Amino acid sequence: xxxxxxxxxxxxxxxxxxxxxxxxxxxxxxxxxxxxxxxxxxxxxxxxxxxxxxxxxxxxxxxxxxxxxxxxxxxxxxxxxxxxxxxxxxxxxxxxxxxxxxxxxxxxxxxxxxxxxxxxxxxxxxxxxxxxxxxxxxxxxxx
Amino acid sequence: xxxxxxxxxxxxxxxxxxxxxxxxxxxxxxxxxxxxxxxxxxxxxxxxxxxxxxxxxxxxxxxxxxxxxxxxxxxxxxxxxxxxxxxxxxxxxxxxxxxxxxxxxxxxxxxxxxxxxxxxxxxxxxxxxxxxxxxxxxxxxxxxxxx
Numbered sequence: 001x002x003x004x005x006x007x008x009x010x011x012x013x014x015x016x017x018x019x020x021x022x023x024x025x026x027x028x029x030x031x032x033x034x035x036x037x038x039x040x041x042x043x044x045x046x047x048x049x050x051x052x053x054x055x056x057x058x059x060x061x062x063x064x065x066x067x068x069x070x071x072x073x074x075x076x077x078x079x080x081x082x083x084x085x086x087x088x089x090x091x092x093x094x095x096x097x098x099x100x101x102x103x104x105x106x107x108x109x110x111x112x113x114x115x116x117x118x119x120x121x122x123x124x125x126x127x128x129x130x131x132x133x134x135x136x137x138x139x140x141x142x143x
Numbered sequence: 144x145x146x147x148x149x150x151x152x153x154x155x156x157x158x159x160x161x162x163x164x165x166x167x168x169x170x171x172x173x174x175x176x177x178x179x180x181x182x183x184x185x186x187x188x189x190x191x192x193x194x195x196x197x198x199x200x201x202x203x204x205x206x207x208x209x210x211x212x213x214x215x216x217x218x219x220x221x222x223x224x225x226x227x228x229x230x231x232x233x234x235x236x237x238x239x240x241x242x243x244x245x246x247x248x249x250x251x252x253x254x255x256x257x258x259x260x261x262x263x264x265x266x267x268x269x270x271x272x273x274x275x276x277x278x279x280x281x282x283x284x285x286x287x288x289x290x
Contacts, residue, residue: 012163013191091236093268099229128234
């Protein structure tokens, strides 16, 4: 089973990278989900408003259309504990905007241009995420 | 034209996230679970995404974007308090439930109430972030003067 999953990971990753390449070569912008969404929320770079809205609409709609026509299963397996979900959302929104990037901006787009800030950020958030999982295991007895 | 590139890019990003399994929080938390039953999928996704992006960055040399204008400036090397604090907070939230901004949007259509709750609080966090950033800038500047 694991073999199939990493192949899908690689295929999906290549498609994600092509998306980032289109955004970079076409619009000259870095495809960072938190930057695109956050820029809309706090009103920075108002001239990019429309192209950002199109990007986000496509990001939400495309998987929905794919799932509808393929009949593939779609499950986030998100925890039902809404307090945890709410806290996590707040931390992710705050952290990605303070640190100026997330898994797509600092991770995919940053590492691929050997950006020191992107590499450091990615190492730090993976470490912090791993520590959080260790803490969850210790406190809640599992994931 | 730029809106067309945006739609194409968002479509590829969303489909890639879904097909790779990154909209499944169990796989994301599984990657972060280095001391448990480690799931390497995210590393393959990251590696797969970096390949076309590295080619794209190479193609930016001596060129301009297709819609005109200019490519992003060379990467900065400034490691300030905001970069590290932000990454720590983001990583904590990411590890807590296994969602980050891209997959949170890509899974919105099938993520149920939890997905909506995450989106709303994430937007709230993004809204207050500029205030916190300014505070971090001030304390950092004050720290330099003291030392």
